[in-house]
Amino acid sequence: MDSKPAPIELQTSTTSTTTAHEATKRDSTSSTSTSPTHAITPGLEWSNIRLTVPVGRGKNKHERTLLEGVTGYAHRGEMTAILGPSGAGKTSLTNVLTGRIGGMGKYTLEGEVTFQGREREEKSWKNTVGYVEQFDLMYDSLTVEETITFSALTRLPAHTFTKAQKIARAKSVIDMLGLSKCRDTNVGSQNKRGVSGGERKRTAVGVELVTFPKLLFLDEPTSGLDSHSAYSVISNVRDISRQGVAVLCTIHQPAYELFRMFDKVILIANGRTAFHGTIPDAIQWFTNLGFPLPEGSNAADHFISLLTEPAPNSAEFEKEKDKVENILKAWEERGAELQNLGRLKSNTALAPQDATDRPGFGLSYVEELYWLLRRNYTQQIRDRTTLIASFSQNVFMGLILSFSFYRLGNAQQDLMSRLGLLFFIPINISFSVFFPIITLLPLINGILIRERRTGAYRISTFYLARLLTEIPLALITRLIFFVLVYWVCNFQATARAFFIYLGVNFLTVVYSVCMGLFIGSTSRKLQVVQAITPASNVIFILFAGFLLPTSNIPPWFIWLHWLSYGNYVFASLGQNEFIGRTYACPEGAVGCFPRGEDVIRAYDLGRFGIGANVGLFCCLIAATVVAGFLMLKRLTRPQLRLKI
Numbered sequence: 302m303d304s305k306p307a308p309i310e311l312q313t314s315t316t317s318t319t320t321a322h323e324a325t326k327r328d329s330t331s332s333t334s335t336s337p338t339h340a341i342t343p344g345l346e347w348s349n350i351r352l353t354v355p356v357g358r359g360k361n362k363h364e365r366t367l368l369e370g371v372t373g374y375a376h377r378g379e380m381t382a383i384l385g386p387s388g389a390g391k392t393s394l395t396n397v398l399t400g401r402i403g404g405m406g407k408y409t410l411e412g413e414v415t416f417q418g419r420e421r422e423e424k425s426w427k428n429t430v431g432y433v434e435q436f437d438l439m440y441d442s443l444t445v446e447e448t449i450t451f452s453a454l455t456r457l458p459a460h461t462f463t464k465a466q467k468i469a470r471a472k473s474v475i476d477m478l479g480l481s482k483c484r485d486t487n488v489g490s491q492n493k494r495g496v497s498g499g500e501r502k503r504t505a506v507g508v509e510l511v512t513f514p515k516l517l518f519l520d521e522p523t524s525g526l527d528s529h530s531a532y533s534v535i536s537n538v539r540d541i542s543r544q545g546v547a548v549l550c551t552i553h554q555p556a557y558e559l560f561r562m563f564d565k566v567i568l569i570a571n572g573r574t575a576f577h578g579t580i581p582d583a584i585q586w587f588t589n590l591g592f593p594l595p596e597g598s599n600a601a602d603h604f605i606s607l608l609t610e611p612a613p614n615s616a617e618f619e620k621e622k623d624k625v626e627n628i629l630k631a632w633e634e635r636g637a638e639l640q641n642l643g644r645l646k647s648n649t650a651l652a653p654q655d656a657t658d659r660p661g662f663g664l665s666y667v668e669e670l671y672w673l674l675r676r677n678y679t680q681q682i683r684d685r686t687t688l689i690a691s692f693s694q695n696v697f698m699g700l701i702l703s704f705s706f707y708r709l710g711n712a713q714q715d716l717m718s719r720l721g722l723l724f725f726i727p728i729n730i731s732f733s734v735f736f737p738i739i740t741l742l743p744l745i746n747g748i749l750i751r752e753r754r755t756g757a758y759r760i761s762t763f764y765l766a767r768l769l770t771e772i773p774l775a776l777i778t779r780l781i782f783f784v785l786v787y788w789v790c791n792f793q794a795t796a797r798a799f800f801i802y803l804g805v806n807f808l809t810v811v812y813s814v815c816m817g818l819f820i821g822s823t824s825r826k827l828q829v830v831q832a833i834t835p836a837s838n839v840i841f842i843l844f845a846g847f848l849l850p851t852s853n854i855p856p857w858f859i860w861l862h863w864l865s866y867g868n869y870v871f872a873s874l875g876q877n878e879f880i881g882r883t884y885a886c887p888e889g890a891v892g893c894f895p896r897g898e899d900v901i902r903a904y905d906l907g908r909f910g911i912g913a914n915v916g917l918f919c920c921l922i923a924a925t926v927v928a929g930f931l932m933l934k935r936l937t938r939p940q941l942r943l944k945i
């Protein structure tokens with residue numbers, strides 16, 4: 302093997318405004334005459350990649366080949382574009398190269414992928430690679446600086462970097478990406494104003510870049526951006542590649558000024574390689590195949606149109622039906638020589654593991670919890686609209702209930718109203734807590750999945766931080782509701798009864814948060830979670846013992862009664878309110894409850910005392926916490942496949 306990487310030819314990039322065709326011609330001639338001004342060393346290499354998935358059902362079931370015999374490389378110090386028509390296999394190839402094919406269901410994968418001549422290893426891979434997704438999920442109320450600093454603090458290993466060094470790294474990345482002006486602006490989202498699209502994309506790049514990746518993948522980094530923003534993103538990424546990073550970008554229809562910034566291009570069609578090399582060489586290759594670049598046209602558009610199959614009913618179909626196949630065959634037969642010209646041989650001796658390769662968390666458990674809590678609270682408190690909406694909803698409900706059940710007396714109909722109200726309060730709590738949590742959870746879990754892939758922090762700290770954020774906020778926003786309803790509706794006017802009522806309702810809030818996190822982690826799809834939530838809650842309400850008396854519950858459903866939070870809450874609140882109370886019972890009236898104890902007996906609320914009910918409820922909460930944690934862990938498990 303070579304002991305020293307040989308320099309390879311590069312084009313020079315300028316920002317002049319010549320036409321695409323003129324620029325292309327000039328690039329074509331310059332490509333063989335300039336030498337690189339920075340080090341280029343071997344990086345990622347892949348050979349003979351074959352990926353198949355089973356498709357169809359029954360008799361129609363067959364194997365579909367998504368990638369066939371794909372070979373290529375991405376050098377450190379170079380920026381490579383992966384280009385091809387829709388459905389060509391760009392995402393599939395990127396998934397194989399990054400090890401993210403776990404989500405594809407059953408598949409078979411053959412071939413070899415190495416980084417710097419070594420097989421990719423799970424423990425160091427997350428520190429080697431950065432992946433900027435097309436839809437970059439970030440906390441929208443955090444500023445650019447907070448977002449990038451959080452990434453530096455959690456992802457740079459503690460055994461190598463001090464906190465001050467991590468913060469300094471975040472600052473230097475912000476400067477490098479030209480984000481200094483907007484460092485204090487919120488990242489924002491579709492629903493919330495924040496930085497511009499280009500700045501947001503550069504922030505997503507910064508989140509990955511802080512960790513000194515040696516390999517950076519970007520999935521369509523320019524989609525949705527105007528030409529100026531797209532140019533600035535790609536020129537930033539190009540600068541990053543010059544620092545010894547192998548950059549691989551899938552890209553859709555780039556403008557020529559942008560396209561020519563790439564050092565190499567990989568053209569893909571029908572899951573096979575159609576070309577790999579410099580852009581001028583690509584133009585020459587296709588000219589030699591009989592497809593010269595038409596005057597005034599963009600080379601990227603020209604390549605895509607060459608690799609697009611003609612529509613079966615189009616006029617060109619007969620003439621062009623074999624065009625793509627012929628191009629692919631030509632590369633398979635004669636392309637290897639050209640591909641190898643620009644290829645550096647890997648030498649593992651040249652690639653010592655550096656300090657960032659060593660696995661390890663960026664922060665201690667407590668520090669990690671602190672930063673996760675800080676991020677959660679910053680996000681929640683800055684999200685004023687949601688906070689105000691939640692607070693107003695509770696005040697509104699409190700007022701409605703207070704007026705509806707105003708100053709209940711001790712008549713029989715007032716007794717029934719009390720009973721109904723005590724049953725309604727936990728239902729109201731659960732629904733009002735569940736929905737804000739489950740609506741946000743798919744987004745939060747999306748961020749968690751990305752961050753877990755990078756090994757940023759422990760899942761247990763994330764979960765604990767979520768609980769410690771949601772519970773206090775849910776309690777605070779509901780306090781007025783609890784107080785208002787209790788005193789206006791005229792429940793037992795003793796401090797003991799009031800605090801028991803408050804305590805049981807607080808536990809209901811805690812349970813609802815835990816249950817919300819559990820249900821929210823059952824699926825990554827909001828629609829699924831939204832369907833499960835009301836159904837499961839209604840079942841627990843039904844079997845709580847009020848709507849369907851316990852004696853009428855079929856024996857095979859009795860477990861639902863024991864799993865129902867309403868059972869414990871209703872029994873505790875019922876005993877708290879009714880024991881020791883008397884009610885007016887007109888003489889001769891039937892079905893009358895003269896004493897509170899009669900109500901307890903009739904509704905079977907007295908099987909356990911208040912303490913035992915609270916104890917059982919705490920056990921149910923503990924079980925929900927554990928189930929929610931396991932569910933979240935399963936849902937967001939990084940599915941890396943690096944060994945082939």
Ligand SMILES: Nc1ncnc2c1ncn2[C@@H]1O[C@H](COP(=O)(O)OP(=O)(O)OP(=O)(O)O)[C@@H](O)[C@H]1O
Nearest residue numbers: 354356367385386387388389390391392393394405
């Ligand atoms: N899990 C899967 N099962 C069956 N077919 C799949 C699966 N994943 C991808 N495909 C198919 O493989 C082909 C390549 O898909 P891929 O997403 O890699 O293309 P792409 O080049 O990234 O397309 P686009 O530019 O439109 O995103 C497509 O025809 C797609 O329908």
